[in-house]
Amino acid sequence: MGILLHASAGTEHSLSARVLVGRSGSCLLRLQAGVVSGEHAILSWTGAGWELRDLGSSNGTWLGARRLGAGERADVREGDEIGFGTRQDRWQLIDDGPPGALARPVQGGPPARAEGGMLALPSAESPECVALEVSEGLWILETDSAQEPVVDQQLVPAGGVLWRLYLPVALPRTTQSDLEVASPLVPALHFAVSRDEEYVELTVRDGERATRLKPRTFHYMLLTLARIREQDSEASARERGWIYIDELAVKLGVDARTINVYVMRARQQLGDAGVPPAALIERRPGARLRMGSLPVTVASL
Structure with a gap:
């Protein structure tokens, strides 16, 4: 993640995709010094790196020893120093990675x-x-x-x-003719369930890698959604496996708010194992959700 370090104060400022710098209350990086203009400069992520642009400030924007012209854009790399209105009050880009949302x-x-x-x-x-x-x-x-x-x-x-x-902007795309396109592997879910259904093991298989996840309460919710989708196999792919959140909550003996928390935690845990969050659970207007179209197997313990 992009990070600016204020040299004299030792404080760090994490960068979003577009950071307006100045004294105005609308600025994300708000500076109090009188030499700084209301809207002084913009630091933004281009998709390939960080870019600094002076907004016609009264006292200038400095990149290293060079003062940028009004409206001028310049690439900023890790280790570069920036001055807003003066070279003496320095900021340094100590991490030039892409911004986080x-x-x-x-x-x-x-x-x-x-x-x-x-x-x-x-x-x-x-x-x-x-x-x-x-x-x-x-x-x-x-x-x-x-x-x-x-x-x-x-x-x-x-x-x-x-x-x-x-939100970070998209990286520039390489044209399809410039590369060989490989079909990405789709992670698969394997459930192992005890006879009394009190215990569920969940393993994510991604190619030759298998990751057994630590048991969590929401694994049974995922198993339930997978079963609903399987039982609905005669429906079209578009209509298969949907259930109202309230109905799912009744099945699991929890309230609807807990379902939302389960979904969030499931996406976090399985995301760490390589399952895209948006692919795990899908939603539809009318407070309905379903398991995404991931390969699923279920076995008994």
Whole structure:
């Protein structure tokens, strides 16, 4: 993740995809020095690296020993030093990796940060909506009742608060003629269930690699969703396996809010094992969900 270090204070500032720098209250990196303009400069992720642009500031933006012209853009690399209004108050890019997704309350407060390609709002412990990265730089916003595309800088209400999303942009694509396209392996799920169904083992198989996951309560929810999809095999692929959240909650003996927490935790654990979060569970308007179209096997312990 991109990180700026304030040399004199020793503080670090993690970078979202687009960081407005200045004294204005609208700036993500807000500086108090009088030599800094209201909207002084922008530091942004281009998809290939970090870029600094001066916004016509009164006292200039410095990259190393060079002052940028008004509106000039310049690439910034790890180790480069930046000055806003003066060379003496230095910031250094100490990590030039791509930005991580985050959301900030519009009225101020601590940000929420994405983990494993998922940004839960207002928190992972009480998710009302989740932004999911479905492919590099492309995100959807998921609620109980819908999935829809979401973009950088979009405003999203959650937990009684209005949040602004800061989402990384997509990397430039290599044209298909320039590379040999290989079909990615689809992870498979293997459930092993005790006769009384009190114990469930879950293994993720990705090619020749098999990862047995630590037992979790939500594994039985995944098993239930897999069974519903299998039992619904005569339906079309589009209609197969859907269930209302309230109905699933009754089956599992929990409330609907717990189902959302289970989904979040399942995506986190299986995401660490190589299962794309958006592929594990799918949602549909009307508060319905289903297991994604992953290969599934079920055996007895």
